[in-house]
Amino acid sequence: MKKSHLWLIAAVAWATAIFIATQSPSSTGGNTQFLIEKFLRLTPEQAALINLAFRKFVHLAAFGLLAFLLYNSFEKRKYFLAWFITTIYAATDEIHQSFVSDRTASIWDVCLDSLGALIVLGLIKALNQRSYKKA
DSSP, X not given: OOHHHHHHHHHHHHHHHHHXXXXXXXXXXXXXXXXXXXXXXXXXXXXXXXXXXXXXXXXXXXXXXXXXXXXXXXXXXXXXXXXXHHHHHHHHHHXXXXXXXXXXXOXXXXXXXXXXXXXXXXXXXXXHHHHXXXX
């Protein structure tokens, strides 16, 4: 089996994990805020701020990882395809959330997910260019 196929399998598995997490009641903002309040012994206001930062970081990281896995799945147009597919998947994930109770869909989350993909792909590009300069 080609290495790129293994990366694609990993990307599909990660996309499946995102889908499962999206429909899980435990991944709602209210639930994560409750856990932050209790475990860190914070006021609701303090926990709300940390919860917001945490949840937005998770968007960046989860979809950045998906872009990384997709990037390694392709041989041509790697950057564009990884970013495009990640962004489309992010949009479908938000649509999916609109059908899940206690969840909402947000175009801003799609933008954040797309940004996470761009950041990771930009880092890959920078690291690749640095490697070429050393060689």
